[in-house]
Amino acid sequence: MHNSSAVATRECPVTVSIVVPCYDRMDLLERTLHACIGQTGVPEGLGWEIVVADNHPDRLARDVVARLQADSPVCLRHIPAGVRNIAHARNCGVAAAEGAFIAFVDDDEAPEPDWLVAHFSCLERTGADASFGPKYPVFAGGSAPDWDADGRFYTTDFHMKQDEGIYPLRWFPPQPRGLGTGNSMMRRATCLVGEAPFDEKLGRCGGEDTLLLLTLAHEKRRFVWCANARVWEFNEAGRMTFAYMCKRVQRSSRHSAMARLAIGHNSMTARMGIYGVALAQLVVYGALWLFRRRPADYLQICKALGKFGVGSLDFIPEPRASGAGVRA
Structure with missing residues (x-):
């Protein structure tokens, strides 16, 4: 049964929180939030919310969230999250979230309408601690770059069976690589324990989600593939070079x-x-x-x-087109 009203949805105790960390990509954030707000098929009585963890010192996301709040059928909240440190933003989002299940989506990802239900149903069905879904690319200008005409290297799809286990620490037989928090859902009680589950020392160079996920795998937490929980990741021109x-x-x-x-x-x-x-x-x-x-x-x-430890750990510059706007 679909959500029928803002009042009904907002009055339910929150079971699932969607956490969206962001910095300065407000056009992409708005696209992401529209897709999150537009989730369908959520069972009556399953309360959920959206928490935007704003990591920009000028709180750029505040106006975007305020503009969307009035018509949102779910609770949509803006949380100040310090200054630029992606791990701190994730931790602030988790701390503010009310749900026992935390779904993460990045500010350049637009979930499909049944994304939330797909993840939640997967965890309920399997009893796993975390589920991960595929990411498919959308490109500025409408086409993949010439050097990767099929968009293969911008796609994260493990081509695994629904509910199949993921074991990221195994070298042999080879296991899927590239797990991240973007497009995932986790049980708070087993995966996001303590005040800072994401290591904030890595917040300026990245890798905090990799460390958390490999630590959880080392602790024998169960990861599963949720093939039905799809998101579309927007790639601007700055990402499209070899x-x-x-x-x-x-x-x-x-x-x-x-x-x-x-x-x-x-x-x-x-x-x-x-x-x-x-x-x-x-x-x-x-x-x-x-x-x-x-x-x-x-x-x-x-x-x-x-x-071998070669290469910079700094965030990679992604030049953006002036005034670029994106809508799903």
Whole structure:
């Protein structure tokens, strides 16, 4: 049964909180919030809310939230979240959230209408601690970049069965890589414990979600794939160059390696495992790159270098078109 009124939805005790951390992409944030507000199929009696954790010192999201609040059928709240530190923003959002289930969506993602119900039903059905869904790209200008015409490297889809388990710490057999909090739902009681579940020391360089998720996996929390919980991620022109993607995968790989070392207490075994995989990537894909010159091979080389600790941890600049506006 669909939500029938703002009053009915707002009066239900909150079970699910959607947390949206943001900084300065207000056009994209508005797109995200419209998609979150437009969730359908939510059962009568399942209370939910949207919490916007504003990480900009000028609180840029305040006006966006205020403009949407009046017509929102669910509680939509603006939470000041310090200054630029993505881990602090996530922690503020979690602290302010009332739900026992926390769904995360990034400010450049637009969930499909049945996204919330898909995640919640998945966790209820499986008893898992966290569920993760696919991300599909939308590109500025309407087309993928020439070097990746299919948008493969902008897509996160593990092509797993619905409710299938995810084991991100396993090297062999290979398990899906690239888990993040964007497009996920977690049980607060088992995944988001304490005042700061996201390590704020990583808030200016990223990787806080990787560290949390690998720590949870190390603690035997159950992760499952929710194929039906889809979001569409908008990619502006600044993200569409091959140079950007090289930096992105190298940085992500370095974050993953750092997290593995942290949960392994920097053990020699963990370090040698990471370096062994990196060396294999360099040898195999280095040879393939010499012969084939395919972007996919070079990106694997970038991943290997990231595992060796090469590359910047800073956020990657994403030049934005002046006055750009986006609507779903």
